[in-house]
Amino acid sequence: MSVLTRNEAQTRAQLLDVHRYTVDLDLTTGEATFDSTTAIRFTARTAGDTFVEIKPETLRSLSLDGQPLDPERLDGNRYPLDSLTAGPHELTVAATMRYSRTGEGMHRFTDPADGETYVYTQLFMEDVQRVFAAFDQPDLKSVFDLTVTTPTGWTVLGNGVSTQAADGRWHIAPTPPISTYLVAVAAGPWHSVTTQHAGLPFGIHCRRSLAPHLDADADEILDITRACYDRYHEKFDEPYPFDSYDQAFVPEFNAGAMENPGLVTFRDEFVYRSAVTDTERQTRAMVVAHEMAHMWFGDLVTLTWWDDIWLNESFAEYMGYQTLTEATRFTDTWTDFGVARKGWGYDADQRPSTHPVAPDPDAVPDTASALLNFDGISYAKGASALRQLVAWLGEKDFLAGINTHFSRHKFANATLADFIDNLATATDRDVHTWADAWLRTTGVDTLTAHVETSGHSWNLTVDRAGDRPHRVTVGTYDHSLDTHTGTDQLTLRDRFDIDIPQDGTPVTQPGHRPDLVVLNDHDLTYAKIRLDPGSWDTALTHLSGIPDPLTRALVWNTARDMVRDGELHPTVHLTAARTHLPYETDLALVQGVLGFAATQIADRYLPPQDRPTALATLTSLCRDLLRRTEGLTAKDWEQAPGTTTPGSPDPGLRLIAVRHFIDAATQPDAIQDWLREGTVPGGPELDAELRWRILTRLAVLGATDETAIAHELDKDPSATGQEGAARCRAALPTAEAKAAAWQAMFTDDTLSNYLFTATAQGFWQPGQSELLHPYVARYYPDAIALAARRGPAIAEAAGRHAFPAHAVDLDSIRLGEQALTDPALTPALRRKLTDQLDDLRRALAVRDAH
Numbered sequence: 001m002s003v004l005t006r007n008e009a010q011t012r013a014q015l016l017d018v019h020r021y022t023v024d025l026d027l028t029t030g031e032a033t034f035d036s037t038t039a040i041r042f043t044a045r046t047a048g049d050t051f052v053e054i055k056p057e058t059l060r061s062l063s064l065d066g067q068p069l070d071p072e073r074l075d076g077n078r079y080p081l082d083s084l085t086a087g088p089h090e091l092t093v094a095a096t097m098r099y100s101r102t103g104e105g106m107h108r109f110t111d112p113a114d115g116e117t118y119v120y121t122q123l124f125m126e127d128v129q130r131v132f133a134a135f136d137q138p139d140l141k142s143v144f145d146l147t148v149t150t151p152t153g154w155t156v157l158g159n160g161v162s163t164q165a166a167d168g169r170w171h172i173a174p175t176p177p178i179s180t181y182l183v184a185v186a187a188g189p190w191h192s193v194t195t196q197h198a199g200l201p202f203g204i205h206c207r208r209s210l211a212p213h214l215d216a217d218a219d220e221i222l223d224i225t226r227a228c229y230d231r232y233h234e235k236f237d238e239p240y241p242f243d244s245y246d247q248a249f250v251p252e253f254n255a256g257a258m259e260n261p262g263l264v265t266f267r268d269e270f271v272y273r274s275a276v277t278d279t280e281r282q283t284r285a286m287v288v289a290h291e292m293a294h295m296w297f298g299d300l301v302t303l304t305w306w307d308d309i310w311l312n313e314s315f316a317e318y319m320g321y322q323t324l325t326e327a328t329r330f331t332d333t334w335t336d337f338g339v340a341r342k343g344w345g346y347d348a349d350q351r352p353s354t355h356p357v358a359p360d361p362d363a364v365p366d367t368a369s370a371l372l373n374f375d376g377i378s379y380a381k382g383a384s385a386l387r388q389l390v391a392w393l394g395e396k397d398f399l400a401g402i403n404t405h406f407s408r409h410k411f412a413n414a415t416l417a418d419f420i421d422n423l424a425t426a427t428d429r430d431v432h433t434w435a436d437a438w439l440r441t442t443g444v445d446t447l448t449a450h451v452e453t454s455g456h457s458w459n460l461t462v463d464r465a466g467d468r469p470h471r472v473t474v475g476t477y478d479h480s481l482d483t484h485t486g487t488d489q490l491t492l493r494d495r496f497d498i499d500i501p502q503d504g505t506p507v508t509q510p511g512h513r514p515d516l517v518v519l520n521d522h523d524l525t526y527a528k529i530r531l532d533p534g535s536w537d538t539a540l541t542h543l544s545g546i547p548d549p550l551t552r553a554l555v556w557n558t559a560r561d562m563v564r565d566g567e568l569h570p571t572v573h574l575t576a577a578r579t580h581l582p583y584e585t586d587l588a589l590v591q592g593v594l595g596f597a598a599t600q601i602a603d604r605y606l607p608p609q610d611r612p613t614a615l616a617t618l619t620s621l622c623r624d625l626l627r628r629t630e631g632l633t634a635k636d637w638e639q640a641p642g643t644t645t646p647g648s649p650d651p652g653l654r655l656i657a658v659r660h661f662i663d664a665a666t667q668p669d670a671i672q673d674w675l676r677e678g679t680v681p682g683g684p685e686l687d688a689e690l691r692w693r694i695l696t697r698l699a700v701l702g703a704t705d706e707t708a709i710a711h712e713l714d715k716d717p718s719a720t721g722q723e724g725a726a727r728c729r730a731a732l733p734t735a736e737a738k739a740a741a742w743q744a745m746f747t748d749d750t751l752s753n754y755l756f757t758a759t760a761q762g763f764w765q766p767g768q769s770e771l772l773h774p775y776v777a778r779y780y781p782d783a784i785a786l787a788a789r790r791g792p793a794i795a796e797a798a799g800r801h802a803f804p805a806h807a808v809d810l811d812s813i814r815l816g817e818q819a820l821t822d823p824a825l826t827p828a829l830r831r832k833l834t835d836q837l838d839d840l841r842r843a844l845a846v847r848d849a850h
């Protein structure tokens with residue numbers, strides 16, 4: 001198979017003008033394959049040679065302008081079209097195509113809960129070739145006209161409105177011009193909730209076995225959808241460009257969601273079977289808002305080549321968070337962004353694999369290299385850069401520039417240069433220079449505050465390591481005694497904006513020096529922050545007393561990257577968490593800080609002999625949170641999301657404490673009691689997710705067995721139950737269990753992407769290093785062979801979840817470095833391994849620093 005290069009795409013875009021794909025898919029031909037017939041109408045601007053792509057099981061026939069072509073001439077995924085004459089042509093291609101089990105192309109899934117089958121497409125980047133023949137590149141936009149034949153009783157969803165012409169014969173309304181990677185079909189006996197909004201049909205869909213769970217949240221999902229839709233119409237001059245808006249929650253989906261025009265696909269874990277926190281509901285809402293932003297940025301105006309994926313992703317990410325705060329009940333999204341997303345960007349930006357937000361086009365020579373840029377840089381750093389741009393330009397000018405961009409390039413393609421030129425039309429500021437500094441460079445600046453008293457005033461000087469201009473807010477805080485409770489609080493004294501670099505003179509403020517000076521209060525820029533020593537002492541001792549959650553998020557992020565940089569002992573971070581989280585009111589903060597403490601500090605940054613103490617600290621912290629959330633009634637647990645009773649504890653906080661208590665348990669007794677009783681004392685009652693979580697922990701501790709796992713699977717035979725059982729079985733601390741799990745992951749090529757991931761998640765456990773030691777060396781050759789056989793999605797899962805992340809030692813790093821020289825290594829796995837090895841080196845450096 002050949003990957004498309006940028007040069008080839010440019011040559012083909014100059015030669016061809018593609019008008020219309022008429023595609024006929026027959027999904028009734030068996031469980032392994034389906035039939036695909038395509039007619040492509042296009043014009044060659046001059047005479048020339050080119051090719052069309054397809055990855056068939058069998059290429060049955062082709063014809064050009066009515067003349068048959070020889071199917072044998074297919075070369076990998078390319079069929080040559082030599083000596084095309086100038087003028088209009090029609091190419092027809094008939095092929096048998098294979099369903100996938102990896103979430104790529106046409107994924108086929110049979111629901112173990114009821115035996116119903118569903119298929120859906122994920123055609124991103126170059127997987128349209130797994131479904132029909134195409135000139136597959138983003139700047140050859142076309143009309144797509146699809147017909148789909150299905151078994152009786154199915155519904156077909158597509159980019160346009162679908163109608164059933166005859167039994168099982170569905171036609172999807174032709175699209176406006178869109179890119180090949182954005183075509184989508186989802187077919188099966190879907191459960192649907194439909195409505196109308198702004199004159200358009202809106203629908204949400206999921207597999208039947210999840211129907212009650214979708215129905216329970218349908219109002220919430222549709223309300224957010226409508227609110228975002230209306231808000232985008234206030235911001236954007238171009239109306240929504242498609243004829244309907246469907247959101248399908250599909251099984252075994254690899255990403256969070258995909259922005260297909262008129263048919264967004266989501267992973268169906270977003271249809272909650274079990275209790276979730278309000279932060280998790282906010283994440284789902286954010287994904288809804290993010291994907292809808294893509295209808296304009298990505299779908300209406302599309303990148304010309306894949307070097308500009310940040311134009312899609314940074315914009316959707318920024319708009320998603322911002323629009324949610326403006327239009328829905330989730331008004332505090334930037335705290336979650338600070339805690340959950342920015343760290344992803346900072347981490348990626350400090351690795352050897354970092355790249356500019358907008359890479360040089362030559363750095364993305366083909367689709368395989370483009371795929372590697374779907375990372376923390378393109379999403380989180382890019383969105384942070386846009387947020388800084390809005391702070392610097394003002395929102396009015398920013399939106400004016402965006403609207404110029406839409407109107408100039410609608411139903412077509414654009415580049416970074418176009419985007420910057422269009423922004424420049426709306427402002428006097430020098431956006432080209434800004435873009436060079438922010439989008440064309442790599443790495444994180446560090447801003448360090450120096451505070452000194454000078455008579456009756458105090459001075460602030462900021463050192464900058466790095467070259468970017470920043471506009472930041474400085475917040476100043478003083479101690480105050482709460483006379484009611486007798487507790488020591490921090491009160492905001494003042495906030496002011498400064499530009500960095502400063503003009504050579506420090507900022508002078510009247511009065512005594514504040515007890516706490518926070519650089520980048522409001523978190524409007526992207527930089528590592530170091531407080532002055534006095535402020536840092538105040539922050540560590542009074543973190544939970546800082547009034548604004550976004551400020552607390554910034555301080556927690558500072559602590560996080562000080563640990564990662566070896567400047568703060570991991571135990572100090574853990575102690576701060578132990579001290580302050582019991583008083584934390586923001587769920588996203590509790591979730592984010594506890595997650596870092598558990599998976600990084602306890603599992604990796606502390607040496608193994610210190611892990612039991614760290615886990616004991618975490619469980620006692622969770623016991624405190626459980627005590628703080630006592631007294632919830634059954635009614636509180638059932639209450640509509642986002643409506644807590646004033647003064648009563650937050651069920652979401654209790655749920656986070658329960659989950660972390662289970663995961664950190666070093667003794668089985670307490671959680672075994674919970675499982676037997678079916679409830680945590682004082683609630684919640686255990687739902688399927690919590691039962692599987694407890695059973696997984698018991699498996700890790702060797703306190704359960706195959707009989708109990710099989711019994712649990714009988715009670716929950718759903719797809720999630722199958723994953724739970726696979727995770728438990730792989731977690732059991734026996735040589736047989738580990739051998740069976742390894743065999744499944746690395747030799748069973750029919751194992752689905754989801755069952756692979758669940759098995760891998762159970763397999764590696766930080767407390768089982770002796771048992772797992774032989775697998776560290778086996779991992780590299782086995783993963784390299786697997787990635788080459790099964791493609792990018794499984795390579796990603798093998799690199800992310802099956803990697804020996806707890807083997808923090810030089811031997812393990814050496815093995816990994818050797819593996820990087822293996823010529824059989826695929827690009828997707830190479831990138832994953834490069835990043836994982838960097839994380840191992842960092843963990844080792846953190847251990848060595850103290």
Ligand SMILES: [Zn+2]
Nearest residue numbers: 290312313316
């Ligand atoms: Zn996106």
